[in-house]
């Protein structure tokens with residue numbers, strides 16, 4: 001997996017804003033709902049967008065710094081998202097994680113309502129190594145550290161956890177890794193829903209001995225991140 005490399009706050013916020021717009025273009029857009037966060041490199045808390053802005057609209061100036069108690073310290077004056085504890089709980093539980101996403105993409109939401117276990121049919125599913133659990137303490141918004149900590153427990157050492165009838169939380173060792181895992185989890189849920197709907201007999205990839213590291217090694221994460229950035233620039237008329 002991509003190792004965390006220290007970057008300046010300015011670069012981090014620009015990458016985080018682009019990460020928002022990239023996941024928005026890849027199935028995660030639900031108007032203003034959902035959020036990505038980045039661990040503040042100075043240890044003060046986490047950066048995420050304010051409530052008023054759509055995922056596809058985020059610029060660096062729409063981000064604000066929230067401390068571990070939920071106070072907004074710096075950045076945008078917009079309203080704080082009520083589900084900020086999701087991010088704080090995962091950052092507390094996982095020292096290896098530097099970026100987290102929580103969104104409600106269609107195929108993750110549909111999959112989260114089933115009793116099916118997510119497995120790897122193709123590459124996208126196998127990145128998660130058969131470790132994706134479902135958090136089901138509440139079907140409502142996760143607004144307290146108590147609920148968020150239970151969700152972080154369900155995440156364990158995986159890169160994603162589904163939230164029953166709600167959505168998904170995904171993470172990574174860097175902004176680029178998190179964004180790629182977010183795109184992959186939505187695609188993996190879609191693949192398995194389509195496969196199950198087909199009625200065909202099928203087998204899963206992880207069960208056949210293929211580990212996630214065999215496919216998604218750091219250079220591939222970087223290649224995918226750069227590709228999605230070029231695609232974003234084309235879509236936004238910058239190239």
Ligand SMILES: [Zn+2]
Pocket residue numbers: 083102103104141142166167
């Ligand atoms: Zn939510």
